[in-house]
Amino acid sequence: MKKLTIFTLAIMACNLSNAQESKGGKSSFKMVTETPQPINPSTLWDLGRVSAEGLSSDGKTLLYGVSNYNLESNTSEKNLYTISLANGAGGQFTDQKGGEAVVQIEQNGDVIYLSKGHLWKKNLTKGEATQLTSGEMALENVKFSPDGTHILFSQSVLIKKYHSTDKYPELPKSDAYIYDNLDYRHWDTFNDGKFNHPFVASYSNGKIGDPVDLLKDQPYYSPQAPFGGAEDFIWSPDSKAILYVCKKKFGTDYAVSTNTDIYRYELSSGTTTNLTEGMNGYDVAPSYSPDGKSLTWLSMKTDGYESDKNDIILFDKSSSIRLNLTAHWDGTVNSFIWSNDNRKIYFTAATKGTVQLFELEVPSNIKSKSLPKIQQISTGDFDITGIVGQTGDKLIVTLTKFTRATEVFSFDLKNKSLTAVTNVNDDKYAAIAENKIERRITKASDGADLFSWVIYPPNFDPAKKYPTILYCEGGPQSALTQFYSFRWNLQLIASQGYIVIAPNRRGMPGWGVKWNEAISQDWGGQPIRDYLSAIDDISKETYVDTARRAAIGASYGGYSVYQLAGVHQNRFKTFIAHNGLFDMRSWYGTTEELFFANHELGGAYWDSKNEKSYTQFNPIEKANNWHTPILIFQGGKDYRVPIGQGLAAFQLAQLKKIKSRLVYLPDENHWVLSGHNAQVWQREFFTWLKETL
Structure with missing residues (x-):
């Protein structure tokens, strides 16, 4: 008897269905098999975006959010869902x-x-669902005291009269800003004189008492602007105090410093104490051990260096001793949590092109100041993007890969295995063709090993030739790992028929502190040579069409594209730059976080010791070498890399009669947040590649 395969049965079912339908009948059994197709921008934006929201107190139920984008309304709708960690039962929890x-x-x-x-x-x-609070006051970043008697939240407070209608109320139709200091704008908004402040009030059954402003009349931010949230303040375990993160600097001093501190506010007396006095870099993410005996936080050492090594600091309340638990470890911490038994700390960190889980044992005798052994406990080609919590001998984590958006997983601490908890997008990915992902090691120009990810098109055939794209990561000191982006999606790019090579050039975490620091004040030096080494190396493969190579990138990646345009020596046929730095002098004069510019470039352009950053490593200085087609994206509300950078690069290309295109996004900042704008971005991106590559 002939063996019937699943494929044969599927064909038979389809034939039966078609026959019945041709006679006007209706099939009771219909199976349709479809060949998975390469991902495209529409299918990308059809994916649900998963966020882990928390575990029930018994650790048996996960609450998670799913955001879905509606193309017609250009809006995103987020709802909450529950799932049992024991049997997977659950469903939609909210529908507001x-x-x-x-x-x-x-x-x-x-x-x-x-x-x-x-x-x-x-x-x-x-x-x-029952509504607890009402009225005009909108709450943000809410946290309840452990005893349930008080509520902590943040509000924006008018402190400085920068806008003309505040300074001159008799001129209500005026629209002007008046400043005497820097920090006049940040990220994508001009400073209107309002500052985020933490408030505390009594609370009972939805009734909120008179709020007390912990930063009354002070021009400081907590949560930190522009991205700080509820992680910037916590309650003490006894509900008697609040710890909050704040950079107590104002104006120009604020713009040139990263020195945030952790402050303790006593509810009974209203007194405030600086717990991190003398620690000069970022001090953030305070967290108590479950037993309340120890306080931990993340700390950077150097003021003005936003990408310094991030360490876990332990403060023992009984002895008042501080101990840097990761000082001896050659890496930088992303985030951490305490184990339920107070004995360990689990944390995430970039390592060798991925983000993995690590653990350390908290010293039982802090007075000995012995440093703990640190070990990596997860491995694989994926990123552990966050730790939700611990339940029994499992950690609940979020995970991405180049080919998978965020889902929630359970990590077994005993056998070091991962099990999917949510599968929001599994059905959609079943219809998407897979991409082969490979690791590649190149010898850099200085002999160092240079790691790259290589993403191939679906159904890659090494006997064919493919156009190849060099992806230049931004940052400049951000890790290039197995991230999943809804814009710079490397799977999406490769799936349109391109090979993508993404090097972990100098400046990226995951390869030791020295490698991470190597890019500072050398933007146009070894990192650019790393990019050229990577594209030259993969170009030796017979399947790379060396006549059809491109370089793309945003932010520092956009800077890299502009710099490569002047030094690539005909390697590339086309370029794409998004919000890239083009003229370092004008950029220094218009960017907002000057601590970043001071550290990365060495300081101001008028100081001769920084000449290299503004000449040899300045893309505009190589304008005479430009001759390659270039597409330029520029956000109108990007104050990190202001609009003049993209406009000047486009004007250069146009005046030199180089094929070029400007996509100006007036309402976007350093990113592209509107769904419709993102669709425009991707259509222009791929249209340009088709035209020029």
Whole structure:
């Protein structure tokens, strides 16, 4: 008897269905098999975006969010879902319009969450949602005291009268800003004189007492601007104090410093103490051990260096001793949590092109100041992007790969294995063709080993020739790991028929502190030579069409494209730069976080000791060498890399009669956040590649 395969059965079913339908009948059994197709911008934006929101107090249920984008309305809708970690049972938990965010999950299963600035309550297993707070005051970054008697939240407070209508109320139709200091604009907004402040108030059954401003009348931010959130403040375990992160500097001093500190505010007396006095870099993410005996936080050593080595600091309350738990480890920490038994700390960090889990044992005798052994506990071609919490002998984590958006996984601490908890996008990925991903080691120009990820098109055939794209990462000191982006998506780019090579050039975490630091004040030096080494090396492969090579990138990656345009010596046929730095002098004069410019370039352009950053490593200085087609994206509200950078590069290309195109996004910042704008971005991106590559 002939053996029937699944494929044969599928064909038979399709034939039966077609026959019945041709006679006007209706099939009761219909199986359709479809060949997976390469991912495209539409399928990318159809994916659900998963966020882990928290674990129930018994560790048995996960609350997670899923955001879905609606192309017609150009909006994203986020709802909360539950899933049992034991059997996978669960479902949709909220269906309100807008976006819900979990504040806390109580012992009885009540979930307190924020929706449109107000608190709501709903039980995990029964009952309807109940609105707890109302009124005009919209709450942000809410945290309840452990004893449940107080609420901590943030609000924006008018401190300085920078805008003309505040300074001159008799001129209500005026629109002017008046400044005497720097920090007049940040990221994508001009400073309107309002500062984020933490507030504390009594709380009972949705009733909020008179709030107390912890930073009353002070022009300081907490949470930190522009991206700080609820992680910037915590309650002490006894509910008697609040710890908050703040950079207590103003104006020009604020713009040139990264020195945030952790402050302790006493509820009873209203007194404030600086817990990190004398620690000069970023001090953030305070967290108490579960038993409340130890305080930990993340700390950088150097003021003005935003990408310094990030260490875990332990403060023992009984002895008042501080200990840097990771000082001896050649890496930089992303995030961490305590183990439930107070004995270990688990953390994530970039390593060799991925982000993995690590653990350290907390010293039992801090007075000995012995440093703990640190070991990596997960391995694989993926990124552990966050740790949600611990339940039993498992960590609940979020994970991405180049070919998979965020999902939640369970990591078994005993056998070091990962198990998927959520599978929001599994059905959609089943219809998407897979891409081969390979690791590649190149000898750099100085003899060092240079690691790259190589992403191939679906159904890659080494007997064919493919156009090849060099991907230049931004940062400049951000890790190039197995990230998943809804714009710079390397799977999406490769799936249009291109090979993508993404080098871990000098300046990237994951290869030791020295490698990470090597890019500072050498932007146009070894990192650019690393890029050329990577593209030259892969070009030796017979499947690379050396007549069809491109370089693309954003931010420092855009700078890299501009710099390569002047030194590539005909390697590339086309370029794409997004919000790249083109003229270092004008950039220094218009960017907002000057601590970054001072550290990375060495300082101001008028100081002769920094000449190299503004001449040899300045793309505009090589304008005479430009001759290659270039597409330039520029956001109108990007104050990190202001609009003049993209406009000047486009004007150069046009005046030299180089095929060039400018895509100006007036309402976007350093990123592209609007769904419709992102669709335009991707259509122009791929249209340009088709035209020029």
